[in-house]
Amino acid sequence: MRIFNSRLQISAYCITATLLLHAMPCMADADTNLAVNATVTASPCALVATPEVDLGAYTSSNLTTAGSTTTWVPFKVDLEKCPSTSTTVTLTLGGTTDPVYTQYYKNTGTSTNVVIDVVNDADGKALNPGTSTKINIDPKTxxxxxxxxAQMVSPQGGATSGTVTGQMELTFFYG
Incomplete structure (x- = not known):
């Protein structure tokens, strides 16, 4: 009988130890801190309209020599209803670059030997895919x-007849 009692006692100690181990996470100091994090961002500005830029109609003879270009066509990307908490907006451009002339947007139309060049009209800096430009948001309006x-460029010359089409992806960051 004595052997049975000691086994029973050992089993009772094991059960008690197991229960205490599971209960230990519940035994915390009264002043334990829990960290909670969140991010609140301002709503974005509204894009007034997505501009469709018409680069015009030209004959292939306008783009026969290497480096020949067409006339620049100005356009704007306008934002409105910007939150009063934002003071600047950065535009990052994306899109498909030409595989050979990577500073230009790829022409996905049917005309060959033609790429699309886009620059900042205020300072003349190239706005090829991957570049960014930052401006202030008007605090009153x-x-x-x-x-x-934008313009068409024939870096190597010998442009052929057909359509010229390209896409720019616009991503805005607010500060």
Whole structure:
């Protein structure tokens, strides 16, 4: 009988130890801190309209020599209803670059040997895919405007007849 009692006692100690181990996470100091994090951001500005830029109609003879270009066509990307908490907006451009002439946007139309060049109309800096430009938001009107211009370029010359099409992806960051 004595052996049975000691086994029973050992089992009772094991059960008690197991229960205490599971209960230990509940035994915390009264002043334990829990960290909670969140981010609150301002609502974005509204894009006034997505501009469709018409680069015009030219004959292939306008783009026969290497480096030949067409006339610049100005356009703007306008934002409105910017939150009063935002003072600047940064535009980052994306899109498909030409595989050979990576400073230009790829022409996905049917004309060959033609790429699309886009620059900042305010300072003439190239706005090729991957570049960014930053401007201030007007604090009174809560608007911002990115002036740009585009043209067709034939880096190697010998442009063929057809369509010229390209896309720019616009991503806005607010500060």
């Amino acid at each position: 809560h608007t911002a405007s990115f002036p740009m211009k």
